[in-house]
Amino acid sequence: MNYHDYKSCIDACLRCAALCDHCASSCLQEENLENMKRCIQLDMECATLCYAAARLMSIGSEQAGALCRLCAEMCERCSEECGKHAHEHCKECSEACKTCAEHCRKMAA
């Protein structure tokens, strides 16, 4: 198993990670910053796991599945939190997290 077997999951992880990073920095510019604290925190956590999962899949690690299981849980929590906010970056991030969670669940199965 390698990059090409995992490609759709890797792509979902990388898109999710980049949108989490973008969401975190964009939240810092919002007027209602107090409400965005948990969103920023989860964005940082989620980006970390998504990037690690993409890397383990890309190099064909036997532990990629186990990490994708963790990553899916994280993405679900991040998607839920981002989904509470109306900012465009939060909505995009919430969608990307949801898609990533689905791919990671399948990959881990």
Place this chain on the structure above:
Amino acid sequence: MNYHDYKSCIDACLRCAALCDHCASSCLQEENLENMKRCIQLDMECATLCYAAARLMSIGSEQAGALCRLCAEMCERCSEECGKHAHEHCKECSEACKTCAEHCRKMAA
């Protein structure tokens, strides 16, 4: 400037990084391993810079341009080395590095 302004360059960096990781681990399985040493080394270096560049762009850092300049140089060297080998993963990686270098050059300008 943020994720959306940089999206094509971020996408090129992420694709390049994942294919560098894939190329490194795939090279380890090749029969002519002695010939692949420099390819593996540059793949590891290039993945590191591409991921860092994607992250600085995603969070809208003022230093993203300077890092993209470095990343472009790395991608050019990695593309050249990978381009010497006939393995499919090397050819894909060489192409992805070349495309990434072009995006990073434009972004840094």
Place this chain on the structure above:
Amino acid sequence: MNYHDYKSCIDACLRCAALCDHCASSCLQEENLENMKRCIQLDMECATLCYAAARLMSIGSEQAGALCRLCAEMCERCSEECGKHAHEHCKECSEACKTCAEHCRKMAA
């Protein structure tokens, strides 16, 4: 729980990650390269998980423990493989992986 509560485990992860990276690139220079393939592969995997674990602990993620459990398993496998080789970088890396696994096991408990 934050950086200071996890400091000894974070330090062990970061030391292990850096020595895995060092071991991977050093293995590429060894004469018996064919024998070092699995070592290089596991070094790359282990560095990825150790860095991710250190980051989740540093930002106080609720999923840090679960990732440390995975990281411990990876470190044990990498330690065992590195421990088969007499190169100084392999021995250092094997020791660092073993120490990191112990810290991660405790942290995950």
Place this chain on the structure above:
Amino acid sequence: MNYHDYKSCIDACLRCAALCDHCASSCLQEENLENMKRCIQLDMECATLCYAAARLMSIGSEQAGALCRLCAEMCERCSEECGKHAHEHCKECSEACKTCAEHCRKMAA
């Protein structure tokens, strides 16, 4: 040149990166969150560059010096911003950034 030649600079980068991550998440818990926006942003940027610099040094990349030059600039800006705040995590981070900048300047020279 490899890990051992760069060890003090790698250690400074890794300590700085972990304290930047810690500072970012700790800032999110502070009462005066509006004042901490730039600190959180620079912490995220600085952690990214410090981790990348540590990795390029650990694998002995020829581009490690150029990245350390960028990293030093980033650390100086992050140190200055963190130094404006009285929170313990900001003071620790500011000191770690300053030390890291010094090591990276020397390494890049």
